[in-house]
Structures are given as C-alpha cells and as structure tokens.
Amino acid sequence: xxxxxxxxxxxxxxxxxxxxxxxxxxxxxxxxxxxxxxxxxxxxxxxxxxxxxxxxxxxxxxxxxxxxxxxxxxxxxxxxxxxxxxxxxxxxxxxxxxxxxxxxxxxxxxxxxxxxxxxxxxxxxxxxxxxxxxxxxxxxxxxxxxxxxxxxxxxxxxxxxxxxxxxxxxxxxxxxxxxxxxxxxxxxxxxxxxxxxxxxxxx
Numbered sequence: 399x400x401x402x403x404x405x406x407x408x409x410x411x412x413x414x415x416x417x418x419x420x421x422x423x424x425x426x427x428x429x430x431x432x433x434x435x436x437x438x439x440x441x442x443x444x445x446x447x448x449x450x451x452x453x454x455x456x457x458x459x460x461x462x463x464x465x466x467x468x469x470x471x472x473x474x475x476x477x478x479x480x481x482x483x484x485x486x487x488x489x490x491x492x493x494x495x496x497x498x499x500x501x502x503x504x505x506x507x508x509x510x511x512x513x514x515x516x517x518x519x520x521x522x523x524x525x526x527x528x529x530x531x532x533x534x535x536x537x538x539x540x541x542x543x544x545x546x547x548x549x550x551x552x553x554x555x556x557x558x559x560x561x562x563x564x565x566x567x568x569x570x571x572x573x574x575x576x577x578x579x580x581x582x583x584x585x586x587x588x589x590x591x592x593x594x595x596x597x598x599x600x601x
Contacts, residue, residue, distance in 0.1 A: 399435045399436070399437065399459075399461050399462060400435070400436065400437075400461050400462050400463050400464070400465065400596065401436075401437040401438070401439055401455075401459070401461040401463075401464045401465070402436070402437070402438045402439070402464075402465050402466075402467055402589065403438075403439045403440075403441055403448075403452060403464055403465070403466050403467075403545070404438070404439075404440055404441065404466070404467050404468050405440075405441055405442060405443050405448055405468055405539075405540070405541050406440065406443065406468065406469070407429070407440050408578055408579075408582055409467055409468045409469060409582055409585065410431075410438050410440065410467065410582070411582055412582050412583050412585070412586035413438060413586050413589060413593070414431060414438065416586065416590070416593070417431075417433045417436070417438075417593075418433075419431075420432055420433040420438075425439065425451055425454050425455050426450050426451040426453075426454035426455070427441070427442045427447050427450060427451050428440045428441045428442050428447075428448075428451035428455075430455065434597070435596045435597065436593060436596055436597070437459065437461065439451065439452070439455055441541070443540065443541070444540060444541065445515065445517070445540060445541050445543070445544040448541040448544065448545060449541075449544045449545065449548055452545060452548060453548065456552065456554075461554070462555070463502075463554065463555035463556070463557065464545075464549055464554060464555070464556050464557070465502075465556075465557045465558070465559065465589070465592075466541075466542060466545055466546075466556065466557070466558045466559070467558075467559045467560075467585045467589065468539065468541075468542075468559075468560060468561075468585075469539075469560070469561060469562075469563040469574070469578060469581055469582075470483075470513065470537040470538060470539045470560035470561065470562055470563070471519075471520055471526075471537065471538045471539070471562070471563065471564050471565065471570065472536065472537060472538075472562045472564070472565050473514065473526055473527075473529055473530040473535055473536055473537060473538050474530060474536040474537075475565075477511075477536055477537070477562055478562065478565075479562050479563055479564060479565070479573060479576075479577045479581070480561070480562065480577065480580060480581065480584065481509070481561070481562045482508055482559065482560070482561045482562075482581075482584050482585065482588055483508060483509055483510060483511040483536070483537065483559070483560050483561075483562075484501070484502075484505040484508040484509070484510050484511075484557070484558070484559055485499055485510070485511060485512070485513045485537070485542070485557075485558035485559070485560060486498070486499055486501070486510040486511070486512065487499060487512050487513070488512070488513040488514075488515060488542045488543045488546050488558065489512065489513070489514055489515070489533055489535060489543065490514075490515050490543040490544075491514055491515060491516045491517070491529065491533065492515075492517065495543075495547075496543075497543065497546040497547055497550055499546065499556060499557060499558060500555065500557070502557045504591060504592045505557065505559065505588065508559070508588065511535075511536040511537050511560070512533075512534065512535040512536055512537070513535060513536075513537045513538070513539060513542055513543075513558065513560060514529060514533050514535035514537065514538045514539075515538075515539055515540060515541065515542050515543035515544065516529070516538055516539075516540060517540065518540070519540070519570065520538060520570070521570050521571075526538075526565070537560055537562065539560065542558055546558070559585055559588055559589070561581035561582075561584050561585050562577075562581070563577045563578050563581050564577065
C-alpha cells in the first residue's frame with residue numbers, strides 16, 4: 399500500500415474521479431480517501447496543519463512510501479505554468495536546512511527541480527527574485543519541507559511531484575485560477591501508471 403498526500407483536494411480530484419470517489423474518513427484536520435492498495439490524504443494548507451494531519455495518519459497507517467503531489471509557484475523566470483517536476487531536494491526558507499529526496503524510477507522521465515518551502519504565499523516579484531538568488535530553488539510551496547523532514551525522521555520513503563500554477567507574483571491569484579485544473583490533470587497523468595500497476599497487483 400502507498401499513500402498520495404496533498405494540501406488541497408483540488409490537487410487530487412482527477413485521481414479521486416479515476417478511482418470512483420472512494421469512501422472518505424476524517425483524519426485530524428484532513429480527509430483520508432482509501433481505495434484498497436492506495437490511500438489519498440488531503441492534509442490541509444500550511445506546514446503546521448499538513449504536518450499534524452500526516453502525523454495523525456501515520457499513527458495508524460504504515461504505507462510503503464508516500465508521494466506528495468501538488469501545486470507550486472515558480473521562482474525561476476524560465477519556468478512557465480503547466481510544467482511538472484520531480485523534486486530532488488527541498489529547503490526551508492526559515493532555517494536554511496534541506497532534505498534530499500531519492501529518485502523513484504517511475505518518475506525518471508520528469509525534469510527535476512529544487513523546492514523552497516515558505517510560510518506564506520508569495521505575491522511580490524522582488525521577493526520572488528530575492529529568494530531565487532538566495533536559495534537557488536526553482537519552485538516554491540508552503541508545506542513540503544516539513545513533510546519531508548517528518549518522513550525522513552520516520553525512515554519512510556518520500557517523493558514529491560509538483561506542477562507549476564503561477565509565477566509567484568502580483569498575478570498569482572489570477573494565474574492560479576486559470577491554471578490549477580489543468581495542473582491537477584497533469585499530476586494525475588504522471589501518477590497514473592503507478593496507480594494502475596498497484597491496482598493490477600504488479601507491485
């Protein structure tokens with residue numbers, strides 16, 4: 399059994415539709431959708447909320463590995479909305495520490511990126527540019543570093559897939575609304591072969 403985690407339900411909606419909208423159960427501040435050998439956990443937004451939900455889930459469930467999927471802003475001026483990346487390392491803007499992630503073979507065809515975790519949404523272009531120079535990270539979100547640290551401490555394999563919804567600027571809200579549905583579909587397409595393999599019992 400493996401688990402897909404996300405901050406928002408919108409990030410896993412295509413997966414839920416593919417699975418026929420499995421039964422849901424409250425878990426701490428989030429929701430668990432269980433479908434045989436696959437669990438989907440909507441954790442909630444912010445590092446504190448997401449970490450709390452994941453900790454509660456891991457008290458009763460022991461997946462083989464966890465894949466965190468979700469939306470991200472771009473810090474790099476060269477990355478446009480709609481691009482999907484596998485994350486090779488995630489760093490905290492708060493303390494500068496980082497967690498390196500392993501490569502899952504199923505995602506080897508995706509480009510890799512470094513992810514920065516911040517405490518709030520970025521809507522200022524100058525701040526985005528400063529963070530890009532300071533941390534040399536291409537993407538930004540608000541939860542992943544804390545989840546990676548939690549799983550590392552539990553010796554639990556952890557992988558991250560991100561799709562870019564916006565360029566972390568004054569236009570963030572407008573770009574997000576325009577792109578998030580398409581980004582969720584792209585994340586699903588990246589996950590689908592692995593989901594089908596588990597459903598067929600080949601894993």
